[in-house]
Amino acid sequence: MRINLPVVVAAAFLLAACTSASDEGDGSSSDGAATTTPSSSGTNVATASTGSGAKPGSQLDLEINVGDRVLFGFDQSTLTQDARTTVERWGAWLEVYPANRLVIEGHADERGTREYNLALGERRANAAREYLVSLGVDPNRIKTVSFGKERPAIPGSNENAYAQNRRSVAVLDAATN
Amino acid sequence: MLSYTKKLRRRTTVLLTLVAALMLPTIAHAQIDVGVDRFTVEPLSIAVPDFIPGSAQAQKLAVDIATVVAEDLERSGLFAPLDKRAFLSRPVGLAVRPNFVNWKPLNAQALVVGEAKLSAEGQLSADFRLWDVFAEQPMTGLSLTTSPSNWRRVAHLIADAIYERITGERGYFDTRIVYISETGPAEKRIKRLSIMDQDGSNHRFLSDGDTLVLTPRFSPTQQEITYLAYFNNQPRVYLFNIDTGEQEVLGDFPGMTFAPRFSPDGNQVVMSLAENGNSDVNVMDLRTRQVRRLTTHPSIDTSPSFSPDGRQIVFESDRGGSQQLYVMNADGSNQHRISFKSGGRYGTPVWSPRGDLIAFTKIQSGLFHIGVMRPDGSGERLLAKGFLVESPTWAPNGRVLMFFKQNKSDAKGRGGNSRLYSIDLTGQNEREIITPVEASDPAWSPASSR
Numbered sequence: 018m019r020i021n022l023p024v025v026v027a028a029a030f031l032l033a034a035c036t037s038a039s040d041e042g043d044g045s046s047s048d049g050a051a052t053t054t055p056s057s058s059g060t061n062v063a064t065a066s067t068g069s070g071a072k073p074g075s076q077l078d079l080e081i082n083v084g085d086r087v088l089f090g091f092d093q094s095t096l097t098q099d100a101r102t103t104v105e106r107w108g109a110w111l112e113v114y115p116a117n118r119l120v121i122e123g124h125a126d127e128r129g130t131r132e133y134n135l136a137l138g139e140r141r142a143n144a145a146r147e148y149l150v151s152l153g154v155d156p157n158r159i160k161t162v163s164f165g166k167e168r169p170a171i172p173g174s175n176e177n178a179y180a181q182n183r184r185s186v187a188v189l190d191a192a193t194n
Numbered sequence: 195m196l197s198y199t200k201k202l203r204r205r206t207t208v209l210l211t212l213v214a215a216l217m218l219p220t221i222a223h224a225q226i227d228v229g230v231d232r233f234t235v236e237p238l239s240i241a242v243p244d245f246i247p248g249s250a251q252a253q254k255l256a257v258d259i260a261t262v263v264a265e266d267l268e269r270s271g272l273f274a275p276l277d278k279r280a281f282l283s284r285p286v287g288l289a290v291r292p293n294f295v296n297w298k299p300l301n302a303q304a305l306v307v308g309e310a311k312l313s314a315e316g317q318l319s320a321d322f323r324l325w326d327v328f329a330e331q332p333m334t335g336l337s338l339t340t341s342p343s344n345w346r347r348v349a350h351l352i353a354d355a356i357y358e359r360i361t362g363e364r365g366y367f368d369t370r371i372v373y374i375s376e377t378g379p380a381e382k383r384i385k386r387l388s389i390m391d392q393d394g395s396n397h398r399f400l401s402d403g404d405t406l407v408l409t410p411r412f413s414p415t416q417q418e419i420t421y422l423a424y425f426n427n428q429p430r431v432y433l434f435n436i437d438t439g440e441q442e443v444l445g446d447f448p449g450m451t452f453a454p455r456f457s458p459d460g461n462q463v464v465m466s467l468a469e470n471g472n473s474d475v476n477v478m479d480l481r482t483r484q485v486r487r488l489t490t491h492p493s494i495d496t497s498p499s500f501s502p503d504g505r506q507i508v509f510e511s512d513r514g515g516s517q518q519l520y521v522m523n524a525d526g527s528n529q530h531r532i533s534f535k536s537g538g539r540y541g542t543p544v545w546s547p548r549g550d551l552i553a554f555t556k557i558q559s560g561l562f563h564i565g566v567m568r569p570d571g572s573g574e575r576l577l578a579k580g581f582l583v584e585s586p587t588w589a590p591n592g593r594v595l596m597f598f599k600q601n602k603s604d605a606k607g608r609g610g611n612s613r614l615y616s617i618d619l620t621g622q623n624e625r626e627i628i629t630p631v632e633a634s635d636p637a638w639s640p641a642s643s644r
Contacts, residue, residue, distance in 0.1 A: 132542065164406075168381065171381070
C-alpha cells in the first residue's frame with residue numbers, strides 16, 4: 018500500500034532530487050477526487066480493479082487502479098525507473114483489455130516558452146509510447162498529443178505544481194470500442 | 195515638394211481613398227527632429243487642437259479624430275501632446291496661417307491644424323497641416339476621404355504622417371494586432387483567436403473558444419493568419435482568412451504541426467513538424483503545397499522566423515544541450531548557433547522587419563526577458579523582464595515590440611494574469627495594451643499602407 022504524501026513533502030523531495038521525483042503514486046493524487054485512492058502495487062491490474070468502484074477497463078479504472086500518469090524532471094523527457102514501472106502497468110492493462118486504445122498526452126510546466134513546451138510535451142508523450150511499443154504493445158493502439166504548457170494538472174506557480182505538471186497522461190482513446 | 199500619394203492596401207471591409215495630394219513648400223531648415231535612436235531626448239511637445247468641423251454634423255468626428263491622433267502620438271513615447279485646456283486660441287481654418295504667437299508660449303514645438311467635413315453624399319473628408327511652430331513653416335499635410343465609419347483609420351493615417359515626418363521612421367498606427375484572448379482557470383483555459391487595432395479599438399473575436407488555439411501570425415501580404423488549433427484534439431497549423439472567416443488545415447501530416455510563420459513574400463509558411471517525438475523545421479510552399487524539411491537533427495528545432503529578405507531563417511534548438519538560437523540559410527544549409535551568453539536559454543526568435551535585429555525570449559536566473567541581438571548574435575540587449583514575458587512581435591517599422599506578460603499564480607490558481615505590452619526598442623516606454631479579457635501571443639500586422 019502506498020502512502021499519499023502531502024504535497025509539501027513531495028515538493029521538498031523534488032527539490033532535493035529532481036530527476037528521481039517522478040513518482041507515479043504522488044502524481045496520480047493530483048487530479049481531483051477520483052484519484053485520491055493510491056494505486057495498489059504490482060501489475061495484477063485485473064484483480065486490483067475490484068472494489069474501487071471503477072468499471073474495469075474504464076478511464077477511471079486506469080486512473081485509480083493503474084495510475085494514469087508519469088512525471089518528468091525539469092526539461093527532461095527520459096522515463097525514470099518509477100515511470101517505467103507505471104508504463105509497464107499500462108502495457109499489462111492494455112493486454113487485459115485488448116479493445117482499449119490510448120492517447121498519451123504530453124505536458125510541460127509553465128516555466129518554458131510556448132512552442133518549445135509543445136515540442137517537449139511531444140517528446141514526453143512519445144517516450145511513454147515508445148516504451149509501450151518496446152514492451153510489445155501494437156503501435157496502432159497508442160496515439161500521442163502534446164499540450165505543452167496549455168493544460169496544467171494543477172494551478173499555481175510553485176515547484177510542487179511544476180513537478181506534477183511535467184507529465185505524460187494515459188487517456189482511454191474515445192475511439193475505443 | 196511633398197506630395198502624398200499613398201497607396202492603401204486594399205481591405206475588403208475598409209476602403210479608403212485619397213482625393214487630394216497636398217503641395218507644400220519643402221522645409222529647408224526644419225527645427226524639429228526627433229531621432230528614434232536618441233530616445234533620451236524629451237518627447238516632442240505637440241498641440242493637437244480639435245479639428246475644425248465643416249458642419250454641425252461633423253462636430254463629434256472633428257473632436258474624436260484629433261483625440262485619436264493625440265493618443266497615438268502620445269503612446270509612441272516620442273510625443274507629448276499638450277493639454278487642450280491650456281490652449282490660448284483655436285485654429286480657424288486650414289487656409290489661415292496659424293497665429294504662432296499663441297502657440298510659442300505653450301512651448302508647442304509642433305501644431306496640427308485639421309478639418310473634418312461631411313459631404314452631401316455622407317463621405318468624411320479630413321485634411322490637416324503639420325506646422326513647425328518656431329520656424330513658422332508647414333511640414334506636411336494629408337487629405338483623406340472615406341466613409342465616416344473609417345474615422346479611426348483616418349486618425350491613424352494622420353498620426354502616421356506626423357510620426358513619419360518628424361521621426362523619419364515609418365508610422366505604425368494604422369496597423370492591427372492578432373492575438374489570443376484568455377479566460378477561465380489555468381487547467382481549462384479558454385483561448386480565442388482575436389483581432390484589434392494596434393490601440394485596442396475595433397476588437398473582434400475570430401473564434402468561439404471551443405477549440406484551443408495558439409500562436410497566430412499575420413500574413414505579410416494577405417488578410418490571412420496562420421495559427422495552431424486543436425480541432426479534434428489534433429494540433430495542426432491552419433490558415434485563417436480574416437475577412438471571410440474561412441480556414442483550412444495546412445498539409446496532411448501524421449503528427450503535430452506548430453510554430454508557423456509566413457515568409458516575407460507571403461508564399462510560404464515555415465513551421466515545425468513533430469514525428470516520433472522529434473520536432474524539425476519544415477517549409478511549405480502555399481501555391482504548390484510542397485513541403486521541404488530544413489532540419490534533421492534529433493533535437494527540438496522550432497520557432498522558425500524568416501529574415502525580411504527571405505534568405506535566412508532563425509530558429510531555436512536544444513541540439514547543444516539547452517534551448518538556443520540558430521540561423522540557417524533558407525534551404526537549411528549553414529546551420530550555426532548565434533546565442534552564446536552563458537547561463538541563459540533562448541526561444542521565440544523573431545527577425546526584425548528591418549533585418550538588423552532578432553528579438554527573442556530569454557530565460558535566465560528564474561526570470562524571463564524580452565531582448566534583441568544582431569543576427570550574428572552580438573549586441574544583446576534585454577528590454578523587458580518579468581516572472582514570465584514571452585513572444586515578442588515587431589511593429590512593421592522595426593522600432594516597437596509587443597509581447598505578453600503573465601504574473602505568478604498562487605496554489606489556488608489566483609493570479610496568473612496574462613496581458614499585452616508594447617515597448618520601444620530602446621527599452622523605454624513600456625505600455626499595457628488594454629484588451630477586453632486576458633491576452634497572449636500577440637502578432638503585429640504589416641503596415642497597412644505602402
